[in-house]
Amino acid sequence: MTLVKNNLVIEDKWTFVGDEEDLPKTNAIVTLKRWQEDREALLARFDNLGIVLRSDENPQVIAEDVSFFQVIALDFPVYTDGRAYSYARLLRERFGYKGELRAIGNVLRDQIFLMHRCGFDAFEINQGGNKALKIWLDAQKEVTTFYQPTGDGRNTVLSLRERRRLAKSAS
Amino acid sequence: MYKYDDYDQQLVDERVEQFREQVNRRLSGELSEEEFRPLRLMNGVYLQLHAYMLRVAIPYGTISTAQMRQFAYIARTYDKGYGHFTTRQNIQFNWPKLVDIPDILKDLSKVQMHAIQTSGNCIRNTTADQYAGASFDELEDPRPWCEIIRQWSTMHPEFTYLPRKFKMAVTGSPSDRAAVAIHDIGLRIRRDDQGDLGFEVMVGGGLGRTPMIGKTICEFLPKEDLLSYLEAILRVYNQFGRRDNKYKARIKILVHEIGAETFADLVEKEWVHIRDSALQLPQSEIDAIQAHFTPPPFEVLPSLSSVFADKVATDQAFAYWVKNNVREHKQQGYAIANISLKPVGGIPGDISHTQMDALADLADQYSFGEIRSTHEQNLVLAHVKRDDLYALWQKLDAYDLATPNSGLITDLIACPGLDYCALANSRSIPLAQRISNRFGELDRQHDIGKIQIKISGCINACTHHHVGHIGILGVDKKGQEFYQITLGGRADEHAKIGKIVGAGFSTDEVVDAVETLIDTYLNLRENKEETFLDAFNRVGEQPFKEALYDAR
Ligand code: SF4
Numbered sequence: 219m220t221l222v223k224n225n226l227v228i229e230d231k232w233t234f235v236g237d238e239e240d241l242p243k244t245n246a247i248v249t250l251k252r253w254q255e256d257r258e259a260l261l262a263r264f265d266n267l268g269i270v271l272r273s274d275e276n277p278q279v280i281a282e283d284v285s286f287f288q289v290i291a292l293d294f295p296v297y298t299d300g301r302a303y304s305y306a307r308l309l310r311e312r313f314g315y316k317g318e319l320r321a322i323g324n325v326l327r328d329q330i331f332l333m334h335r336c337g338f339d340a341f342e343i344n345q346g347g348n349k350a351l352k353i354w355l356d357a358q359k360e361v362t363t364f365y366q367p368t369g370d371g372r373n374t375v376l377s378l379r380e381r382r383r384l385a386k387s388a389s
Numbered sequence: 390m391y392k393y394d395d396y397d398q399q400l401v402d403e404r405v406e407q408f409r410e411q412v413n414r415r416l417s418g419e420l421s422e423e424e425f426r427p428l429r430l431m432n433g434v435y436l437q438l439h440a441y442m443l444r445v446a447i448p449y450g451t452i453s454t455a456q457m458r459q460f461a462y463i464a465r466t467y468d469k470g471y472g473h474f475t476t477r478q479n480i481q482f483n484w485p486k487l488v489d490i491p492d493i494l495k496d497l498s499k500v501q502m503h504a505i506q507t508s509g510n511c512i513r514n515t516t517a518d519q520y521a522g523a524s525f526d527e528l529e530d531p532r533p534w535c536e537i538i539r540q541w542s543t544m545h546p547e548f549t550y551l552p553r554k555f556k557m558a559v560t561g562s563p564s565d566r567a568a569v570a571i572h573d574i575g576l577r578i579r580r581d582d583q584g585d586l587g588f589e590v591m592v593g594g595g596l597g598r599t600p601m602i603g604k605t606i607c608e609f610l611p612k613e614d615l616l617s618y619l620e621a622i623l624r625v626y627n628q629f630g631r632r633d634n635k636y637k638a639r640i641k642i643l644v645h646e647i648g649a650e651t652f653a654d655l656v657e658k659e660w661v662h663i664r665d666s667a668l669q670l671p672q673s674e675i676d677a678i679q680a681h682f683t684p685p686p687f688e689v690l691p692s693l694s695s696v697f698a699d700k701v702a703t704d705q706a707f708a709y710w711v712k713n714n715v716r717e718h719k720q721q722g723y724a725i726a727n728i729s730l731k732p733v734g735g736i737p738g739d740i741s742h743t744q745m746d747a748l749a750d751l752a753d754q755y756s757f758g759e760i761r762s763t764h765e766q767n768l769v770l771a772h773v774k775r776d777d778l779y780a781l782w783q784k785l786d787a788y789d790l791a792t793p794n795s796g797l798i799t800d801l802i803a804c805p806g807l808d809y810c811a812l813a814n815s816r817s818i819p820l821a822q823r824i825s826n827r828f829g830e831l832d833r834q835h836d837i838g839k840i841q842i843k844i845s846g847c848i849n850a851c852t853h854h855h856v857g858h859i860g861i862l863g864v865d866k867k868g869q870e871f872y873q874i875t876l877g878g879r880a881d882e883h884a885k886i887g888k889i890v891g892a893g894f895s896t897d898e899v900v901d902a903v904e905t906l907i908d909t910y911l912n913l914r915e916n917k918e919e920t921f922l923d924a925f926n927r928v929g930e931q932p933f934k935e936a937l938y939d940a941r
Contacts, residue, residue: 328428376671379394
């Protein structure tokens with residue numbers, strides 16, 4: 219398993235903690251259940267806290283809490299379960315989440331790019347380091363034209379057309 | 390019609406190369422068939438019973454003659470010389486080799502076509518009224534809106550892995566030829582009290598195992614809000630649509646389970662947040678897209694064409710074709726010509742490469758270089774001068790494209806069924822051919838009048854058999870093909886799901902059963918003007934049921 223972020227393979231400092239497992243000293247990624255049950259204790263204990271949401275756990279329930287987390291991990295149990303694409307956009311574009319948004323689970327070469335467009339910036343890829351990085355880099359190169367405005371800051375076709383129309387009417 | 394700009398072209402070109410690379414990975418063994426499956430499906434490549442099948446998108450059913458000639462070339466070069474028009478206005482090639490498909494896509498991209506999102510659980514090709522821009526009752530041409538939807542939905546990063554496939558249709562006329570009520574989203578262009586044009590939005594229509602008519606969740610949507618509203622619907626669906634059961638995953642089930650009002654509320658709540666976002670369509674963009682669909686340079690013509698009137702009076706075969714296949718046009722002196730792909734005893738929707746080339750020539754000569762495909766698996770030349778109809782008809786006839794059966798009993802709709810489709814329970818094409826032969830005689834067809842028979846080879850209902858006046862569904866009964874009949878469905882502005890009339894019929898019995906239904910209708914209709922559907926609605930299913938089952 220390799221974690222790719224910002225065009226780099228990075229070391230994963232975080233620990234995913236199951237509901238019954240002991241908590242590490244720092245950098246814990248807890249489940250929604252644990253967060254809801256132990257919220258105050260977790261906040262008292264950790265400076266660095268993350269949360270993982272299953273694909274049937276809607277981030278609406280943590281909409282007010284996002285600033286407490288440095289990592290939010292969203293799970294793709296199978297690549298065909300596309301709920302987390304919407305979750306990612308809601309977290310970024312509506313709830314104002316600025317920390318690491320990590321894709322975990324069935325994260326594959328041909329979906330990674332869509333994930334990035336929806337706001338994911340970290341990817342757990344089930345491959346060795348070099349292979350994982352290549353998958354990420356290759357996936358970035360394939361498409362350069364985007365019709366949909368998302369929160370990713372890429373120029374859309376419409377904005378490019380508008381720019382052209384303005385330039386044309388100015389000249 | 391719409392012409393790509395460099396951005397549109399670039400996206401399609403990139404996509405072709407992306408797929409070429411994916412096919413190479415498959416051919417080299419790096420990808421298993423299992424891993425390759427979702428990738429090929431995103432590009433319209435299915436694995437059928439005998440071979441791969443490629444489904445090419447025809448956005449809103451409008452085809453240029455250059456595109457039609459390219460289809461002919463592809464059919465000739467990579468296939469067995471045929472193409473097959475589908476019930477979603479697309480075209481399928483049934484015999485391409487996988488290694489050739491990247492080249493086929495490349496050839497298509499040269500004429501601004503692609504196979505993106507013609508399969509998979511994503512937003513599919515948006516369909517439209519085949520008479521768009523020609524029909525006299527039209528408020529506005531729906532195709533610019535379909536094009537706007539096409540662009541927005543193409544490789545939408547959020548909506549590529551929906552619970553299930555997602556289909557939309559748009560009509561600009563009160564009389565609905567696009568069957569919008571049986572789509573996941575149906576849009577009907579209408580006017581509000583101020584006289585402004587906007588959309589009535591229906592959701593949750595669809596057929597399959599649980600047939601449903603769409604519910605209106607927005608009576609009037611301002612045009613500039615179209616994409617934000619669609620995005621709101623899709624976002625609600627993507628989050629809350631069922632993913633535990635493939636057969637309950639379409640949006641119609643969600644709408645049904647939570648109720649249309651609750652669903653509309655959810656959409657409204659989502660929409661509030663994104664209505665004023667970059668999704669709002671600037672008038673400049675609407676204008677720019679609409680400019681691609683301005684009416685062709687019609688000539689000013691008298692309402693009466695003496696050439697035409699003379700030929701109708703003297704050539705009976707031509708007169709029949711006119712009566713059945715020619716429709717009124719909004720422009721004086723012009724007409725809409727329906728090109729039947731249903732020769733008696735033929736395969737519905739099939740067309741040869743020579744016919745495609747011939748049609749392209751005729752469209753250049755007589756219809757401003759444009760052809761339409763219909764969800765009834767036929768083609769249309771939308772803008773033909775009445776003066777030219779006779780010459781057109783003669784040339785169509787030379788290519789076996791002048792079958793005068795538009796809207797009649799042999800204009801039946803059938804899916805590929807067990808001859809091609811891996812999901813089929815039963816054969817559809819041979820049954821269509823047998824029914825067509827049984828009723829082939831034109832006088833008899835005229836006597837029977839307007840009627841629509843739709844045949845699906847399984848419950849996926851690709852031909853929309855639930856909304857056929859007579860619907861025929863192939864089922865599997867202990868390894869035998871059986872056919873279940875529904876009556877009284879319709880897909881127009883009064884859309885209705887037909888009712889199953891009783892136990893199914895074997896392959897041997899089913900054509901007789903259809904004939905029994907037709908004879909029953911002929912005996913009980915009040916007069917020749919009363920169509921099968923009207924008569925059915927008047928008397929109900931009982932007489933038909935008795936005729937079918939009492940003798941058994
Ligand atoms: S209705 Fe069934 S058999 Fe016919 S094409 Fe669709 S999936 Fe195949």
